[in-house]
Amino acid sequence: MSHTYPKNEKLKSKIIIDSLFSDGKSVSKYPLRLVYIPIDVINFKYFDGTNSSIKIGVSVSKKYFKKAVDRNYFKRVLRETYRLNKHLLLDNMSKPYAFMFFYQTKDKLSYQEINEKTIKLFEKFIESQKTEIVE
Secondary structure, X not given: OOOOOOHHHEOOOHHHHHHHHHHOEEEEEOOEEEEEEEOOOXXXXXXXXXXXXXXXEEXXXXXXXXXXXXXXXXXXXXXXXXXXXXXXXXXXXOOOEEEEEEEOOOOOOOHHHXXXXXXXXXXXXXXXXXXXXXX
């Protein structure tokens, strides 16, 4: 498995981002939150035609970190933890998804803590998908 974060996995479509915030579901594992929406046939034309089954964006609130240096650091950490653990998502997804990945606290957790929380968050997402399939 390649541990990369290529350009075609970056969430850039304003239409998909808007639909994430209006129609998306979310799972949380303090201090992280993952908002997701399946990419279906209707909005597939905004999925830019790439063969990537994931689109992901990261965000850190200005409310918690006033300095851009701090926000950028945590965005880098979120992207890195996603890059190293995305195999958990890819191995368990049946359809393409768009994700927004948030860091939602003013506490400055270490990289190791954020990585552990990311793994737990991805596992929680996988469990939520299994229960949606059953229902």
